[in-house]
Amino acid sequence: MASKRVDWGRFGLASDAEREASETTRLKDPALEEGYYGGQDAELFAEEKGDVPWWKSTFFVSERVLFGTWDGVFTSCFVNLLGVIVFLRAGWVVGEAGVPLAALAILVSVVVVLTSVVSAVGICERTRMESGGIYFLISHVLGSQVGGSVGLVYCFGQTVGISLCVTGFGESMAKLLDLRWMWAEEAMGAAALLLLALINVAGVKWVVKVQFLLLLLVLLAVIDFLVGSFLKHPEEAGVTGWSAVTWANNTRPGYTEDNSWFTVLGVFFPTVTGIMAGINMSGDLRHPARDIPVGTLSALGLSTVLYLMFAVVLGATVERKVLLTDYMITEKVSALGVLLLIGLYTTTLSSTLASLYGSPRVLQSIAGENVVPFLSPLAKGKGPNKVPVISLVVTVVVTLVFLMVGRINTLAPIVTMPFLATYATIDYAYFALAMTADMQRKREARFRRRPARAPPAWCLPPTITPALSQTKTTSARRKVA
Structure with missing residues (x-):
């Protein structure tokens, strides 16, 4: 019987030639350098970690899968940023505040989250990212106790945000099917929530594959909306087409009841709170320090353009009274209402899917650190x-609890405060890390510039001092000679 050749390299006993060949292989594949087991152990566990692209992996084989900039971070962020509020409340925002102030609310929301994104990117560049997303960023700088408390607040905000998405889905589905049952909206939302939860249980591969399909449908809905704004619509729908008169009427604020610009900002701001979805994927990325900045900033930039496009199109084509009362006005403006409805439902589902992916993983990381003992299970x-x-x-x-008791305009302001607290903590964490790093760099530079000199005689031990004196005496005699 032929003897099986033992791979001694796995135990650190390879020959020089084998070790050199292994090093060449590692340099050709950067993923081995920053794989799941990380660093020098990548060679030892290369077979076990299953570091293959997700599109080459099979559906039903249980193996670890890592993602990159576009298939992981960009997709998760973008489907979170283009949420239900854009389709169901963009008209209401423009009708209440007018186009200029609605655009200001959009830009203020984007600037707030952009500041936190830049801070998070700075922390990613100065640390080695691990699983845990938001919790890891904060706890790595400010400690696990601060990270755990802020992480729980963030998870609460995410949970209310999920209920906001499924509430919008149930509201639109109940109107579409003309359901008169009192709990019809809640039942439709709960059904969608349970379906997406099962997809998350199936694994991250299923989540990303479904997100790609939903992203395509959302982009088709946006194109349908833009094309439809140039077409002629029935007068009774309140859609005038591109009109200078309509634009002029919609430029001034028209607040109703107790609403103000800050109310409008509170309703719109939850749209951009999904910006941290890519960071929450840190444990499933091949190169987190590189993938997170590029993917997150790209998704935020494209989403901002689409936000402003929705505000301008609705302000120039729809009468104000319709903007304030008809939450489905985007469907009437579009060329094919079916495509926009599909986009509305898919963006709701995609936002919920991405949030259901991130929040439990933050909770898992907090529980794994045993910051809050009763969360250990x-x-x-x-x-x-x-x-x-x-x-x-x-x-x-x-999420089901908030789904049963809330409505979109009620839940939206509740989402805002937990995320603002989280973003403020991330900004402070980056400030503290940057200041500490600069101080450390200056301290090291100061010691490098200081010339090396012998210690004075009085601080030397007694056994060394006579010898040093004898050496000085010998040197002086040589100079005299």
Whole structure:
């Protein structure tokens, strides 16, 4: 019987030739350098970690999958940023505040989250990112206790945001199907929530594959809306087409009841709170320090352009009274209402899917650090990607509670405060890290510039001082000679 050749390289006993060949292979594949097991251990565990592109992996084989800039970060961020509020409340925002102030609310929201994104990117560049997303960023700089408390606040905001998305989905589906049942909206939202939770349990591969399909449908809906604004519509719909008169009427504010610009900002701001979805994927990325900045900033830039486009198109084509009362006005403006409805439903589902991916993983990381002892059962994961099933169940239960008691205009302001607190903490964490790093760099530079000199005789031990004196005496005699 032929003897099986032992791979001694796995135990650190390879020959010089084998070790050189292994090093060449590692340099050709950067993923081995920053793989799941990381650093020098990448060679030792290269077979076990399963570092293959997600599109080459099979559906039903349980293996670890890592993602990149566009398939991981950009897709997750963009489907979160183009949420239900853009389709169902963009007209109301323009009708209340007018086009200029609506654009100001959009830009203020974007600037607030952009500041936090830049801070998060700075932390990513100065640290080695691990799983945990928001919790890891904060706890790595400010400690696990601060990171755990802020992480729980962030998860609460995400949970209310999920209920906001499924509430919008249930509201639109109930109107579309003309359901008269009192709990019809809540039932439709709960059904969608449970379906997306099952997709998350199936694994991160399923989440990303479904997100790509939903992203395509959302982009088709946006194109349908833009093309439809140039077409002629029935007069009774309140859609005038591109009109200078309509634009002039919609430039001034027209607040109703107790509403103000800050009310409008509070309703719109939850749209941009999904910006951290890519950071929450840190544990499933090949190169987090490179993928997170590019993917996140690209998604935010494209989303900002689409926000402003919606505000301008609605302000120039729809009468104000219709903007204030008809939440489905975007469907009437579009060329094919079916495409926009599909986009509305898919953006709701995609935002919910991405949030259901991120929040349980933050909870899992907090529980894994044992910051809050009674949360320790939430640290358990399923499969190679450590899918947080128990944390996902807790998130779904809390979401169902808010789904049963809230409406979109009620839930939207509740979402705002937890995210503002999280963003402020991220900004402070980056400030503290940057100041500490600069101080350390200056301290090292000061010691490098200081010339080396011998210590004075009085600080030397007694056994060294006579010898040093003898050496000085010998040197002096040589000079005299």
